[in-house]
Amino acid sequence: MSKISENNLETTNSRRDFFKKTAVYSVSAITAAAVLAPAKLLADDENIIHHVKWGTTLGDELNKYPYGIPSKYEHNVVRRTSSLMSSAGDMHAAVSMSPLHELEGIITPNGLHFTRTHNGVAHIDPNKFRLMIHGLVDKPIVLTLDELKQYPSESRILFLECPANGAAEWKGPQFNSLQFVKGMMSNSEWTGVRLSVILDDLGIKPTAKWMLAEGSDGSEMSRTIPVEKVLDDAMIVWAQNGEALRPEQGYPVRLMLPGWEANLCIKWLKRLEFGAEPWYCKEETSKYTVLTKSGKAIQHFYPLETNSIITSPCPEKPWKNLKVGQMIEIEGLAWSGHGTITNVDVSIDGGQNYKEAQLKGLVLPKSWTRFSYMHKYDGKPLLLQSRSVDDSGNVQPTVTQEKGIIGVEGVYHRNSIVTWEVRADNSVHNVQVRTDNCPS
Amino acid sequence: MSKISENNLETTNSRRDFFKKTAVYSVSAITAAAVLAPAKLLADDENIIHHVKWGTTLGDELNKYPYGIPSKYEHNVVRRTSSLMSSAGDMHAAVSMSPLHELEGIITPNGLHFTRTHNGVAHIDPNKFRLMIHGLVDKPIVLTLDELKQYPSESRILFLECPANGAAEWKGPQFNSLQFVKGMMSNSEWTGVRLSVILDDLGIKPTAKWMLAEGSDGSEMSRTIPVEKVLDDAMIVWAQNGEALRPEQGYPVRLMLPGWEANLCIKWLKRLEFGAEPWYCKEETSKYTVLTKSGKAIQHFYPLETNSIITSPCPEKPWKNLKVGQMIEIEGLAWSGHGTITNVDVSIDGGQNYKEAQLKGLVLPKSWTRFSYMHKYDGKPLLLQSRSVDDSGNVQPTVTQEKGIIGVEGVYHRNSIVTWEVRADNSVHNVQVRTDNCPS
Numbered sequence: 001m002s003k004i005s006e007n008n009l010e011t012t013n014s015r016r017d018f019f020k021k022t023a024v025y026s027v028s029a030i031t032a033a034a035v036l037a038p039a040k041l042l043a044d045d046e047n048i049i050h051h052v053k054w055g056t057t058l059g060d061e062l063n064k065y066p067y068g069i070p071s072k073y074e075h076n077v078v079r080r081t082s083s084l085m086s087s088a089g090d091m092h093a094a095v096s097m098s099p100l101h102e103l104e105g106i107i108t109p110n111g112l113h114f115t116r117t118h119n120g121v122a123h124i125d126p127n128k129f130r131l132m133i134h135g136l137v138d139k140p141i142v143l144t145l146d147e148l149k150q151y152p153s154e155s156r157i158l159f160l161e162c163p164a165n166g167a168a169e170w171k172g173p174q175f176n177s178l179q180f181v182k183g184m185m186s187n188s189e190w191t192g193v194r195l196s197v198i199l200d201d202l203g204i205k206p207t208a209k210w211m212l213a214e215g216s217d218g219s220e221m222s223r224t225i226p227v228e229k230v231l232d233d234a235m236i237v238w239a240q241n242g243e244a245l246r247p248e249q250g251y252p253v254r255l256m257l258p259g260w261e262a263n264l265c266i267k268w269l270k271r272l273e274f275g276a277e278p279w280y281c282k283e284e285t286s287k288y289t290v291l292t293k294s295g296k297a298i299q300h301f302y303p304l305e306t307n308s309i310i311t312s313p314c315p316e317k318p319w320k321n322l323k324v325g326q327m328i329e330i331e332g333l334a335w336s337g338h339g340t341i342t343n344v345d346v347s348i349d350g351g352q353n354y355k356e357a358q359l360k361g362l363v364l365p366k367s368w369t370r371f372s373y374m375h376k377y378d379g380k381p382l383l384l385q386s387r388s389v390d391d392s393g394n395v396q397p398t399v400t401q402e403k404g405i406i407g408v409e410g411v412y413h414r415n416s417i418v419t420w421e422v423r424a425d426n427s428v429h430n431v432q433v434r435t436d437n438c439p440s
Numbered sequence: 441m442s443k444i445s446e447n448n449l450e451t452t453n454s455r456r457d458f459f460k461k462t463a464v465y466s467v468s469a470i471t472a473a474a475v476l477a478p479a480k481l482l483a484d485d486e487n488i489i490h491h492v493k494w495g496t497t498l499g500d501e502l503n504k505y506p507y508g509i510p511s512k513y514e515h516n517v518v519r520r521t522s523s524l525m526s527s528a529g530d531m532h533a534a535v536s537m538s539p540l541h542e543l544e545g546i547i548t549p550n551g552l553h554f555t556r557t558h559n560g561v562a563h564i565d566p567n568k569f570r571l572m573i574h575g576l577v578d579k580p581i582v583l584t585l586d587e588l589k590q591y592p593s594e595s596r597i598l599f600l601e602c603p604a605n606g607a608a609e610w611k612g613p614q615f616n617s618l619q620f621v622k623g624m625m626s627n628s629e630w631t632g633v634r635l636s637v638i639l640d641d642l643g644i645k646p647t648a649k650w651m652l653a654e655g656s657d658g659s660e661m662s663r664t665i666p667v668e669k670v671l672d673d674a675m676i677v678w679a680q681n682g683e684a685l686r687p688e689q690g691y692p693v694r695l696m697l698p699g700w701e702a703n704l705c706i707k708w709l710k711r712l713e714f715g716a717e718p719w720y721c722k723e724e725t726s727k728y729t730v731l732t733k734s735g736k737a738i739q740h741f742y743p744l745e746t747n748s749i750i751t752s753p754c755p756e757k758p759w760k761n762l763k764v765g766q767m768i769e770i771e772g773l774a775w776s777g778h779g780t781i782t783n784v785d786v787s788i789d790g791g792q793n794y795k796e797a798q799l800k801g802l803v804l805p806k807s808w809t810r811f812s813y814m815h816k817y818d819g820k821p822l823l824l825q826s827r828s829v830d831d832s833g834n835v836q837p838t839v840t841q842e843k844g845i846i847g848v849e850g851v852y853h854r855n856s857i858v859t860w861e862v863r864a865d866n867s868v869h870n871v872q873v874r875t876d877n878c879p880s
Contacts, residue, residue: 025596025804058658059560061531062688066518068551070507071691073566074684078506091501104631104679105595110549111508112683120499126513146760152769152812155545155801156465191544218498239544241681243552244514248502251511320586329592361595362802364465372592 025361070111077102079112080179092120092218095162096248097183100309100333101316106157106361106368108186110241115248116162116184118283119218122268126252131236135212135274138203145252149238151193156235157367159335160262161185161304163288166418167411173430178314181418181430185335187368190256192237195230195272204231208274212281213255216270223264224279225257229302233258236269259337259366260302263288292407304337305415306396308344308371308388314420315428322377322426330357330373336390337366343389344371350383350419350433351398357386365391382422383433399432465801510551517542519552520619532560532658535602536688537623540749540773541756546597546801546808548626550681555688556602556624558723559658562708566692571676575652575714578643585692589678591633596675597807599775600702601625601744603728606858607851613870618754621858621870625775627808630696632677635670635712644671648714652721653695656710663704664719665697669742673698676709699777699806700742703728732847744777745855746836748784748811748828754860755868762817762866770797770813776830777806783829784811790823790859790873791838797826822862823873839872 070077079096083089098114115121126145134140165184168174175181204227211230215221225234235256238245245251250267257264263283278284278300290298310332313319322328330348334341340363345354357373371386388396397405402416421429510517519536523529538554555561566585574580605624608614615621644667651670655661665674675696678685685691690707697704703723718724718740730738750772753759762768770788774781780803785794797813811826828836837845842856861869 057562058532059557059562060687061560062534062536062555062557063521063531064561065551065688066520066536067510068519068553068555068686068688070550071563071684071687073691077683079508080506081503091503092498094502096502096506102684103682104593105629105682107547107629107681109681109683111505113508115502115508117499117502120501121504122497122499123511150762150766150768152814153544153771155810157802189545189547241547241549242543242545243517243549244511244542246508247500247511248505248508251513322590326590328590331593362597370595374592 077112079114080183082180093118095164095184097179098186099179099316100183100185100311101178101314103311106187106333106370107241108188110188110243110246110249113186113188113240113246113249114160114162114184116263117217117248118221121248122215122217123247124216124252124268129252129270131253131269132271133198133202134272136205136208136276137199137274138205139201141202145238148193148236148253151197153191153193154235155189155191155239156258157187157189157362157364158256158258159185159187159304159366159368160265161307161335161337162263163261163304163412166414169418170411170414172432176315176430178309178311178316182309185262187335188240189242190235190237191239191242192235192253192256195234195236196232198236199231204274207276210275210278212271212273212275212279213264213266213269214271214273215250215266216268221263221266221283222279222281223266223284224281225255225264226300226302227274229257229260257302259304259339261288261304264302288412290406290410290412292410298406301413302337304335305413306334306336306338306341306388306390306394307415308332308334308341308386308396309418310346310384310386310420313384313422313426313428315430318422318426318428319377320426324377324379326377327374328377330375330384332357332371332386334359334369334371334386334388335367336388336392336394338390338392338394340365340391341369341371341388342391344369345387346371346373347385347387348375348382351385351387351417354385354387379424381424382420383431384420384422385417385433387417517552519554520623522620533558535604535624537619538626539619539756540623540625540751541618541754543751546627546773546810547681548628550628550683550686550689553626553628553680553686553689554600554602554624556703557657557688558661561688562655562657563687564656564692564708569692569710571693571709572711573638573642573713574711576645576648576716577639577714578645579641581642585678588633588676588693591637593631594634594675595629595631595679596698597627597629597802597804598696598698599625599627599744599806599808600705601747601775601777602703603701603744603852606854609858610851610854612872616755616870618749618751618756622749625702627775628680629682630675630677631679631682632675632693632696635674635676636672638676639671644714647716650715650718652711652713652715652719653704653706653709654711654713655690655706656708661703661706661723662719662721663706663724664721665695665704666740666742667714669697669700697742699744699779701728701744704742728852730846730850730852732850738846741853742777744775745853746774746776746778746781746828746830746834747855748772748774748781748826748836749858750786750824750826750860753824753862753866753868755870758862758868759817759866764817764819766817767814768817770815770824772797772811772826774799774809774811774826774828775807776828776832776834778830778832778834780805780831781809781811781828782831784809785827786811786813787825787827788815788822791825791827791857794825794827819864821864822860823871824860824862825857825873827857 162184254267357371602624694707797811
């Protein structure tokens, strides 16, 4: 056995040890499963002959793409957009969703990262970029991009999720599509500087309790952040998956608040101001609040909830050509803005029974975590569900439980369990299953 | 303190515990360093006024790029190519190098991953793709791409390096460029299936000691792999950083041999054959062997060596506008095909004295690892070096030590310490420093 799996065979109970255990690669279902290969043995297959002919062709010269692009055969693997403006078709206030059904592992390639814009994608000249940090600090400052990058850098793999991810589904299934149900999220390696490092230099006054972050896009998108989060793990990032941020991700820099609502992570960042009170910006009063049954709204509701979704099979990616008795992998993503995923359970009967899935690959805090459950295909219809738990003890709720928390009109912070119905023909459908018999 | 850094404050000595410690995020130099910010305080800066004006502009509509591309301001961040054919300028047998000086963190975006082709970039129709596995197996088989992907998948972050990386430098510094000195390597998250999982199904005969891997590109690139490596951690991968392999990386599938020479990781894979003896293909006899002083050649010389390089500063990325007394980060990459990097030392005086750098971010086996060393800038010239050690006890050699191992004409597996000279004007130059006074 490799060191990786050897390490994971240990079990301990303390939280510190748990963290150590989960932060290495987890053992996937691979070694445990008895996989039956498709029984297509070697024969005079005309496709082989065709296949071997490829070796006679001269390929493209290597300097054709100084910056590479995907294969022409992958032209359908794209972000898909939805306008959020009253003038249908206008894509300035809009959202584009990641094709989760086509993604593997935990890194989202930059070209497929979901995006939400409030007034279009800004294009900022990095030579003219300035970041102003002022308000309740001892030494207010204006930084150029070069000056900002002189601070020591840090890289973390983190998810970003729009708090309205899945919003349209709050009245029940609307889209027969993983991309449209959960595609307002992605996961990348982000590089930048911790704000606490900069504030060590500038000095933050004791009266500073809130930070305003303001973007330089057409909407001057702005939000207010509690200073505890700023000093904990907030970053100003300039790179995503190794390269400069893309324009739609806030080039040249954006704010990054690990685990918190993506809309707080202001793009095209130009100004940070420290103050004693929240600013109550438009985007934290008229929007991004949650109206509860009592008539009161939840504000300052920042971390994304414990969540999970099955990505294979899914409506866009049904199983094909399975044989009865074949072992097949049910796979998905789990994530929590509160911390690290500790386990995921999978149900094949709409939530009546759950069995523990295996976490696989890197299990990191505030990052997508892949889970895997091996299923022996028997040709029968299924009602697939996944339910995640994080290291703060949060458990992903059912639809009914969720309505009790965020109200019947809650469109933000939706994290209830999603059900995929797998029919006998293997087509997959987005359905709602009520197992807890509560009124809606 | 976060859980991340709390965890890393522990020190233990056993190898198993060491692995646990390093596999989580390491503490960077950030918290330890007293960083002096550039002392440009807030004032009537005309740039601020200019900057604020950005907020008035409507940006691009979001559906402009279903698949996103970099900012126009990043047009110089590209792979750079070198022809390896006698007909100058022909780029079918060629190499393209990653712009390491522009990369952050440990993920290389797919568009910037280095590439080596022997007969151009092949374009394989995934619907016509077949993988034949035959020879000394109980059940020879031909798999379609869908059938291959039905196996349970696994994702790992791994480096790929051409064994000829830095080859041109074996006679001494040739290029004043990090990209041309070390750019034949990259690091990505790869997803596919372990070959051991497939072979569990097919059954491998006890007489099988070697595996031939053959590509379907114009050169029918082929190499022979010992079966121990195949059964240990070899993978057939179909995704890189979350999406389908790029054409130049072997779309739709390539072989992945973690830590071993990239040229063994056959692209556009079409055939795997198991046999009792090595095949001694052209590319493992006339090339990719190392002639030693004795006149004998080293064959079957597969894992990449323990290595490191300083990426900031470097010839393409000198320090700018530093003030004497300012703390500045010396940063670089370390990697080893034998396992996990355990430490990196940095010298500012050409190897006379070394001090321990800090590893930062994820420290994973057979993956790039970032290191960081905080330096108090005093305006004096420097001779910067880095030296890495891995968990098998391998230490990166000096130039002279390396010549003793791979001979005076050795162009493969070069891993000797590189020296960057930082002059008083902060320009950076590729130089060779001999500190060990041995004959060449």
